[in-house]
Amino acid sequence: MPRRDDIRRIMILGSGPIVIGQAAEFDYSGAQACKVLAEEGFEVILVNSNPATIMTDPEFATATYIEPLLPGPVTKIIERERPDALLPTLGGQTALNLAKALHEDGTLERLGVELIGADYDAIRRAEDRELFRETMVAAGLRVPRSTTATSVAEALEHIDEIGLPAIVRPAFTLGGQGGGIARNRADYERIVAGGIAASPIGQVLVEESVLGWGEFELEVMRDRNDNVVIVCSIENVDPMGVHTGDSVTVAPQQTLTDDAYQRLRDQAIAVIRAVGVETGGANVQFAVDPDSGEIVVIEMNPRVSRSSALASKATGFPIAKIAARLAVGYTLEEISNDITRATPASFEPTIDYVVVKWPRFAFEKFLGVDADLTTHMKSVGEAMAIGRTFGQAFLKAMRSRELDVAAADLDVPLEALLERVARPGASRFDELLEAIRRGASTEQLSQATSIDTWFLREFEMLVHSPEAAFAGVRCYKSVDTCAAEFAATTPYHYSAWERPAADGSARHEVVRGDRASVVILGSGPNRIGQGIEFDYCCVHAAMTVQASGRDAVMINCNPETVSTDYDTSDRLYFEPLTLEDVLAVIELEQPEGVIVQFGGQTPLRLAAGLEAAGVRLLGTSVDSIDVAEDRGRFGDLLERLGYQAPPYATARTLEDALEAADAVGFPLLVRPSYVLGGRAMEIVYSRADLEGYLRRSATAPDGREIFLDHFLENAIEVDVDALCDGRDVVIGGIMQHVEEAGIHSGDSACVLPPHSLGSEMLDQIREQTRGIALALHVVGLLNVQFAVVSRPSGAELYVIEANPRASRTVPFVSKAIGRPLAKLACSLMLGETLASLDLPADLMSSRYVAVKEAVLPFNRFLGADSLLGPEMRSTGEVMGVAADFPTAFAKAQAAAGSALPSSGTVFVTVTDSDKAAGAGLAAQLHDLGFAIVATSGTADAIERMGVPVRKLRKVAEGSPHVVDAIAGGEVDLVINTPTGSGARSDGWEIRRAAVTRGIPCITTLSGGQAAARAISAARQGDPQVVSLQELHAAS
């Protein structure tokens, strides 16, 4: 059946901000879908609130809306754009839930929009636990014994029938959020209660534990003729009990006999048919009893997923692309396999290598959280590696993790290691390998971990002869979907170690034409502080290199990303980003140059080594990078330029630090040198604080320097992204942070253009940015952070830091100003001049305001304090655009999942220094019609303003206290600013209750003021929606 011609306009929903469980894989899927639908001649209407995505680049759709992924705004967009169809299967759980809501409220029917890819009933059959179970049983498939419950009491009625341990999963949440494994009755009650609260429909599934069984996933595709293919099998090395997103996984499956695998295949096909996914992809998860071979179906996702992105990268079979074509009427046999070109997509890929995926965790940033791995996903990113053998792939993936902190301390007795591996955590494989090194037997480890003995034997071989896995010569092979049965032209490569040819040479399969090439180093696994923003920049670099007539060569190891789509570059090397691995590619490629500016810290860390090896780096020099990163050299540069900076000192010992602290002056911002995302960064107010910090971090990273900067209190922070070719400078964007200095820029909301800085100050910012760019001889991008401090004498500007590379804000600024900053920067690095690009000196428009808001993962890390600070902890970002700041801010809050209430009760509790301003804010909110509640001190201050306020008890004053009120749903908004030092326990309880309850909790006064303005603006009526194309058409 050919392309449907009864539909013309198709709406695609993205997945919104990067959160745990929903990351860059949906940009990869969505961007692929946009591309193919445009190629097929459809008009694409795209909605995604996340500006740091390739899919929201205006050229990927007919109309691109960076708007909240909520029924209200999306309904408005549908009314304006009148799409014929909605494709909801590419934007993760967010898009599915949204499509479901739009169906249920009648919007789709009212506006004549057809759901394609997966219809409403199929979505429900897959997503509603009870319905799924019934569907499976009707299809003759076994599922774990289970029951659903909407209350703890109801769950307790079934505890005997289910048995303990039992698995608790909330209905309709991302990555199993809010679920867990209950091993005893107390756990059971607690986890059920948490799960019910986490579920948007207040329902949990409690089921028979299959802990320790083998966990397998199959990626299935089906077309409208009911032809079904299995794209890939994935085996979790971690058995059942660890969320697949947190598991080390391997493709293809390694341990099942053909007979057992074929039974899984049959069942996967039965599942997709029973659920009724007519066209497109699905992921089916199974548990297999290693002793009896019994199979149970665990779950099914009727959409592309993290696993489908992994399967696409693992096999070369582009699931999302094909799913999009299937959704518009094609059948599998009508779609050609991109890679072989000669064969159709109706086949099953077969591979002649092994793929291993490692999760990347960030527990070091969330002190106090439960770091055990469970059915509730906690990893923030992943790395994938391809090798000719399991050993090659496993070790390559392991070194692709790029850990910032060493894996757990392994210098403990063997018994302790065995205990640890029995309770999976982030470092379990490091511990497992160490246990083997110390002589633990396969039987012992199998007993402790339930990991299949095949894997344990592999680990033994790796431990006992690690060099054996890499015997021979390094050669680059190709990913071709067919184990070399057909000739493939797709330039997707990985390094393998093989016996050389007879003449001693490596048998490379890379076809390197005559064109000059440029190597772009990617950003590796996503982590907090280095996420999709950098992948976005790398993709733009590849596009620019290609447009310049050179071959773009990408090196990266993150399977979620657009940069590792074989379509993005001329040649893709799926490799770890270590110096050795990168130099090996460079030796083969002999590129004209290498770009290290776009992938965050990962490539920058390699810059010096690359230069030492004689590799030409494009753009800003390694020496300039060093000037910017070296406190002393940068301080000298600012002094020469005559720019102000906060006093600072460096120290290597406790004594030095205490001495220097007095000279610099408290409060201090302290941190280790060369950190990413503000890791281990803190503000200290006294010598005692400082001592405590140093003692805590003495065990942290390495023996490197500690920086002590004088911290400017109540300063306004400003971020600038600028372009420089060494001669001229163009300001890309100036962003004013909503939260005051001291909150990490990645966690702070920001506004472009600045909403409260005067034109004189803006000129000064431009001037100093220009001065620094030229002094650093920047060629490409430069990010400068400033602080503006109000003094009686007037506002003063301080330079905080400069980073001569693409910053996290580049995609946001690019979307806000309608110019691709990364592309422009890449052109400069390739030799263009700003003069030839013919740009205005400042690219910002004043016709509208864009707000970026950070999205934080506290709802997944309930033990962690949600208080914002100098250490970055956000996983993603959203953008709101409007004609004015308050409206843009309100949109950004809604998009970030913390929609501000328009009425109700506000709880205010602020630190003493904030009492006056806090009371003013309470008055404002009272005027807006909110009831105000507060604890005694704050309440007194509010009463003095003549505002009625109800007093709540502090926790220490006994129940019913403030936390009870929040937990009981009496509060709709929390404003809680902490004191500068210590005594945070009450605040911590309050914030934790707010996060658990899912109500917005604002921890800065400036944030509270912005919120009040936004609430006020929202009263003027629902904000208008606007596409990027419209926004930038007139600029």
Next chain:
Amino acid sequence: MSYVLLEDGTRFDGEAVGAPQAVTGEVVFNTAMSGYQESVTDPSYARQLITFTYPHIGNYGVSDAAMESDRIHARAVIMRDARNHTRHGGRGWLDWLRAEGIPAITGVDTRALVRHIRDAGSMRGGVFGADIDERDAAVAIAAEAPMSGLDLAREVTPAQALELDATNGVRGATIALLDTGVKSSIVASLRARGARLLIHPCTSDAQAILAGSPDAVMLVNGPGDPAALDYLVEQVRGLVGRLPMFGICLGHQLLCRAVGLETYKLRFGHRGVNHPVKDLATGRIEITSQNHGFAVIGPGGEHTVDDERPVRWETDFGAAELTHINLYDRTVEGLRLPEARASTVQYHPEAGPGPHDALHLFDRFIAEIGV
């Protein structure tokens, strides 16, 4: 140390992990990621050295349940990174190969070897110990008869006829099976559907086959060149039209030759479990298990079927049509003679190893017999 030498002089080194002797034969490759034991015991691999494209072979050991015949038929096994893992007290793959006297080599850059065969075509070759001089090895390879023109069915067919009852407790059809090297999975698939099997050596004549009063005839897989089996084609001509008939793989080729079609040797064959085959009548696509080095030429001399409509023509046995095509290379995958109640497929609906998508063909056959 050990090495693979091909007849064109290309050499790949590795380590010997099976029985120590040197062997020669046709070097072929199989792209399945599991099912190694089923493959090496499949009689269709007689006189062939199997290169597995998946690197780890031997991950789950060997078991009685995965035997496709009573012994290993492949001459040797060529692997990238063999394993001897066992589970549940079972037997290790390499231990078994050694015990069965089958040479095996691991550590070979199998992908480079496969790319070579893919481009140059299947060819003779051998696995040799490092102590064997390459020139002597080349002489041994040259002495190996090329696959074209070889009757290997005779080598794998049983000496005696054998009768097997149904395994599902039903007394259904009696089917005469002409054993050219049948896989256990075919036998099991038929018996599980109520068939009683009369298994005949492939040299039996039509009269001997009909003597058991079967309700239908089953033609099965087997090794070698179908063009060298004129005596079998004659037998088939004596049976077709008299009883319902179903043919698989070599059986498909024999029936095609019986109705006047020719066969030819594919450049490197189809060996794997991921080949898409389309049923031209229904439009349905099945992912199929394949193992064949020869294929059927259409009635108009076509090596590939480029049209989507079934190719129909008249034969000595009434109307015939080509029913299935391979979507990889559009070669012929199935034949039907409606009046003679006979049909065949080139692929392996019995799986063993591979997908179960086409098991329904056995149901169709049983239904066609109607007993």
